[in-house]
Amino acid sequence: xxxxxxxxxxxxxxxxxxxxxxxxxxxxxxxxxxxxxxxxxxxxxxxxxxxxxxxxxxxxxxxxxxxxxxxxxxxxxxxxxxxxxxxxxxxxxxxxxxxxxxxxxxxxxxxxxxxxxxxxxxxxxxxxxxxxxxxxxxxxxxxxxxxxxxxxxxxxxxxxxxxxxxxxxxxxxxxxxxxxxxxxxxxxxxxxxxxxxxxxxxxxxxx
Amino acid sequence: xxxxxxxxxxxxxxxxxxxxxxxxxxxxxxxxxxxxxxxxxxxxxxxxxxxxxxxxxxxxxxxxxxxxxxxxxxxxxxxxxxxxxxxxxxxxxxxxxxxxxxxxxxxxxxxxxxxxxxxxxxxxxxxxxxxxxxxxxxxxxxxxxxxxxxxxxxxxxxxxxxxxxxxxxxxxxxxxxxxxxxxxxxxxxxxxxxxxxxxxxxxxxxx
DNA sequence: TAGATTGTTAATCGATTAACAATC
DNA sequence: TAGATTGTTAATCGATTAACAATC
Numbered sequence: 001x002x003x004x005x006x007x008x009x010x011x012x013x014x015x016x017x018x019x020x021x022x023x024x025x026x027x028x029x030x031x032x033x034x035x036x037x038x039x040x041x042x043x044x045x046x047x048x049x050x051x052x053x054x055x056x057x058x059x060x061x062x063x064x065x066x067x068x069x070x071x072x073x074x075x076x077x078x079x080x081x082x083x084x085x086x087x088x089x090x091x092x093x094x095x096x097x098x099x100x101x102x103x104x105x106x107x108x109x110x111x112x113x114x115x116x117x118x119x120x121x122x123x124x125x126x127x128x129x130x131x132x133x134x135x136x137x138x139x140x141x142x143x144x145x146x147x148x149x150x151x152x153x154x155x156x157x158x159x160x161x162x163x164x165x166x167x168x169x170x171x172x173x174x175x176x177x178x179x180x181x182x183x184x185x186x187x188x189x190x191x192x193x194x195x196x197x198x199x200x201x202x203x204x205x206x207x
Numbered sequence: 208x209x210x211x212x213x214x215x216x217x218x219x220x221x222x223x224x225x226x227x228x229x230x231x232x233x234x235x236x237x238x239x240x241x242x243x244x245x246x247x248x249x250x251x252x253x254x255x256x257x258x259x260x261x262x263x264x265x266x267x268x269x270x271x272x273x274x275x276x277x278x279x280x281x282x283x284x285x286x287x288x289x290x291x292x293x294x295x296x297x298x299x300x301x302x303x304x305x306x307x308x309x310x311x312x313x314x315x316x317x318x319x320x321x322x323x324x325x326x327x328x329x330x331x332x333x334x335x336x337x338x339x340x341x342x343x344x345x346x347x348x349x350x351x352x353x354x355x356x357x358x359x360x361x362x363x364x365x366x367x368x369x370x371x372x373x374x375x376x377x378x379x380x381x382x383x384x385x386x387x388x389x390x391x392x393x394x395x396x397x398x399x400x401x402x403x404x405x406x407x408x409x410x411x412x413x414x
Numbered sequence: 415t416a417g418a419t420t421g422t423t424a425a426t427c428g429a430t431t432a433a434c435a436a437t438c
Numbered sequence: 439t440a441g442a443t444t445g446t447t448a449a450t451c452g453a454t455t456a457a458c459a460a461t462c
Binding site for chain 3: 450
């Protein structure tokens with residue numbers, strides 16, 4: 001176990017490992033090697049071993065990794081074994097789509113509050129969650145100990161939503177709006193804007 | 208202008224530059240420096256200059272970059288100035304959300320065909336586009352010269368959808384399903400799975 | 415034991431940043 | 439001209455991969 005700073009690239013691969021390990025687990029596979037993982041995930045086996053070794057010695061030489069044990073460990077590392085409340089702002093199509101993923105997330109992360117200021121949305125329900133007006137955001141974050149905020153509003157409103165999240169005291173933000181938002185340094189932001197994905201794909205078209 | 212291989216990291220930043228340049232353009236800003244861009248986008252100005260310099264000399268020493276000219280150039284580089292037809296498979300919540308973004312994409316990339324095999328979806332319309340059964344996918348790709356495929360089906364079906372896209376002859380795939388799909392090497396795949404984003408965010412929570 | 419596979423070090427590769435001459 | 443800012447080289451930093459002793 002090292003105490004080096006873990007790079008973002010490493011952290012981003014852990015959920016990918018976890019996902020495949022869960023698949024293996026459902027198929028009752030007991031053990032997996034870095035070789036197997038690498039083949040399936042298109043990654044170098046040495047990289048996978050190194051990634052895992054940052055956090056501990058999880059494998060057995062000559063054998064590989066115990067699937068269940070590794071799942072447990074990665075869930076610990078990612079803090080997915082504790083309940084994490086998530087709030088979402090923006091009850092449009094994308095927001096609703098994300099709320100429906102609640103069901104799929106077997107881990108303890110759940111969207112527990114939805115906000116939107118448009119009058120035709122406030123009061124409606126998505127997946128048994130009522131849509132609340134933005135003025136209740138800060139209070140709810142505090143009362144329900146919400147730690148992560150998701151932004152699915154148009155770009156023009158993303159910054160002001162981020163500001164409210166910060167005021168409420170979330171620790172991290174997942175931003176789907178196509179704009180770079182500014183937040184205090186201690187708050188982690190991940191951008192998940194698929195227009196960027198799509199546009200960079202175009203670059204690789206044949207001509 | 209270099210002829211070096213351009214790294215993926217560079218290509219992924221170009222749409223981000225483009226986005227902000229479009230904002231500037233709407234505000235009638237004529238000129239922008241790498242300094243300005245860096246401030247706004249949280250990037251090192253040297254990096255921005257270097258990224259752009261891979262493709263040509265777009266700036267003027269002592270002045271900066273002409274906003275309109277740079278927009279034009281980046282659109283050329285990303286091939287966003289040619290019409291690109293996109294097909295989407297999976298008319299669930301996420302699929303519908305993406306179709307609604309058609310309106311926002313000012314560039315010439317458009318979702319022009321939607322597919323889904325569930326009987327309650329075939330025949331319905333999303334944004335004036337009819338949902339077609341999967342058996343029509345390959346034919347439509349060829350007839351409508353579709354070059355990019357978007358996958359918004361559950362993980363269990365993602366690989367078979369990818370196979371069909373490949374059979375039809377798309378050049379690139381944007382995969383929203385939480386699974387690594389296998390395609391021939393010449394086809395570009397970008398993964399846009401937000402469960403991974405969300406799980407890696409959890410790592411950065413305070414404890 | 416022989417074969418397999420880890421954890422880790424060293425080597426390589428690539429990406430970011432600093433610095434500055436060129437020049438608008 | 440003086441100040442600003444590019445394009446580019448060199449320096450730095452960081453991430454990936456290869457190799458192998460340790461060991462199950």
